[in-house]
Amino acid sequence: MKKFIFALILVAFQGSWLFAAEQVTVKGELVDLVCYIDHAARGEKHMKCGRTCLNAGLPPGLKGEDGKLYIIVGEHKPIGKEAAKYADQKVTVKGKLVSADGYHLIEDAEIIP
Template identity: 85%
Template sequence: MKKFLFAVMLMAIQGSWLFAAKEVTVKGELVDLVCYIDHAAQGEKHMKCGRTCIDAGLPPGLKGDDGKLYLIVGEHKPINKEAVKYADKKVTVKGKLVSAEGYHLIEDAEIIP
């Protein structure tokens, strides 16, 4: 029983490190995640559609210059109203990075044109 409890505590501690947020600044292209993931839509050709989708509430993301794809959100709320004007444009995003199970999230995001 003691070994089992120790193993559970160890997994909990290790798991909490996976969810520890750190401050980051990431440059890249602000994308509409649905169109980007579905059919790699991005860039100037997609700008009108990207704005429509983000304005309708679909999640905005950042295709980072580092090759990673990030979901971006405000302080536990959508950031769509701010993000819509930057759809498919190069921006810098500052915020807290959390990664889990292969997904990357920048929360409390600030979009800098």
């Protein structure tokens, strides 16, 4: 019985480790997620639209040099207006990485040009 209870405790705690955040620094291109996901819009030709969309409140993302796409947010608040000035440019983002269900989120993000 003690082994069974111990196994249940291990399983319960194992799930919480999936959501543990780690500090990261990721380089890549800052994108407007809606246009990027909808029609792969990015780069210099999309810069004006990206700034408009981010200023309007659409979510920013980072297309990392590692090939992953990250959602970026401030400290549990939107960061789009701050990110707008860097739309479709190469930047470095520092923050806490969490991943779930195939999505990657950098929270408490600091954008470095």
